Amino acid sequence: MDVVIKNGILVNAAGKTEMDIGVEAGKIVALGKNLSGRKTIDASGKYLIPGGIDVHTHLETVFGGSQTADDFFSGHLGAIAGGTTSHINFCFPDPGQSLLATLANWQQKVRSKSLIDYGFHLVIREESHLEELPMLLEKGVSSIKCFLAYKDTVQIDEELFFKTVEKAKEHGLLTMVHAENGNIIDYLVKKALAKELISPIFHARTRPPELESQSIHFAASVASMLHAPLYIVHVSSTKGLEEIRRAKERGTNLWAETCPQYLFFTEADLERKGHTPGLEHFEGAKWICSPPLRKQEDQIALWEGLLLGLIDVVSTDHCSFHFLSQKTRGLSDFSKIPNGVPGIEERMALLFHYGCNQRNLPMEKFVSLTAEMPAFLFGLEGKKGRLAEGYDADIVLWDPNKRRILSVGSHHIQLDYNLYEGFTIKGGAEMVMLRGNIIYANGQFSVEQGNGKYLFRSSYKHSLNHDAKS
Secondary structure (H helix, E strand, O other): OOEEEEOOEEEEOOEEEEOEEEEEOOEEEEEEOOOOOOEEEEOOOOEEEEOEEEEEEOOOOEEOOEEOOOOHHHHHHHHHHHOEEEEEEEEOOOOOOOHHHHHHHHHHHHHOOOOOEEEEEEEOOOHHHHHHHHHOHHHOOOEEEEEOOOOOOOEOOHHHHHHHHHHHHHOOOEEEEEOOOHHHHHHHHHHHHHOOOOOOHHHHHOOOHHHHHHHHHHHHHHHHHHOOOEEEOOOOOHHHHHHHHHHHHOOOOEEEEEOHHHHHOOHHHHHOOOOOOOOHHHHHHHHOOOOOOOOHHHHHHHHHHHHHOOOOEEOOOEOOOOOOOOHHHHOOOHHHOOOOEOOOOOHHHHHHHHHHHHHOOOHHHHHHHHHHHHHHHOOOOOOOOOOOOOOEOOEEEEEEEEEEEOOOOOOOOOOOOOOOOOOEEEEEEEEEEEOOEEEEEOOEEOOOOOOOOEOOOOOHHHHHHHHHHO
16 A cells, blocks of 8 residues: 555544545555555544535636625635635636536636646526436536525525526536525625615625525425425524524435634624724624624524534635735725635634534534534535545644644735634644645645645535445
């Protein structure tokens, strides 16, 4: 074997045990005791976990008239340092552009910059896109996304959403949905601006949790009626989580994610006071995202949802915009603040420290939320998300005692602030292996641009069938 990793504690969603891992030709070829190979890595005192999979990112994306601060290169650097080895980015078609043309454009955009493996979700913007759904699996795309918010930009109406879910099911595709009532939000935003309510806090006050829960209820009802699969992105509220619980209890094929920002911040952060001259009362713009941050009781409910299994995945919705040159576009109008926050670098360390260390989140659940369920749902079963024979050797040597303070001065993404500035974290990636190659060790990168491979994904049905047999 090329490499044997010895003396570590191997963790999958099904359990953990002390076991050696044998790697050859980029694959895991053996699990057991007393393995030997040409190179040996000692993992004593460390966890061996699958490389993280972030299924919700917006790298090198133009949204709301601004391009995100992170391109694929800088975003991948952050991902690697945080223990993430694969991600799935959203592709937004231009008006009138076909899905297949959009996919080809994004593949070209990432190819020369990639450091880790990548895939794409395609966004449905018009009815003509439905004609292309039968061709997506042939291109390795097994998921699409619909927006029920952002009126007059990417929002689609209820009829098109119904037709999309219906046809996606027919062709083995998983529909993802941004669930907020965009029509009422649009009304509330205009009403607030008419009263000259312009500061960041009004982003949250014009997007109340009732508009998330109502939209989740609608989307889940469509999925239930059609017996179709549905994935709710970035659940942020107690009310939204309650709709998730009801849908799951009815037997709806529905899965939900949340993101770190909803676990650590509240709408009070939108009223933070900063130290940048002239922008002291605008500091909260750093925390503008949609859905918005909620209240402390919502945080508590989301953590409980993770522990109880109501939430299946923790992704990031990484969508970074510089504070000084981009967020400030909304200085006199909160609705013009680019929506989005970072997280691709911090996701796994935050969940480990505040979940496993402080809330007794089992390591097995940590792996399920960050790698195994993402692979299961998004067509990577048998390739990624688990440390098992035949799988890609995407292995993270996780040091549970690694200490650091999160800061803009030490992160690897391309952003002029760190949302988690000053957070003290215990636990992190000491070594990261992608397809058998060490790409990060002891704080040093060893990877060239173009290293990443396109994730050719299969239908969610493949994962369901595979799970039923195993």
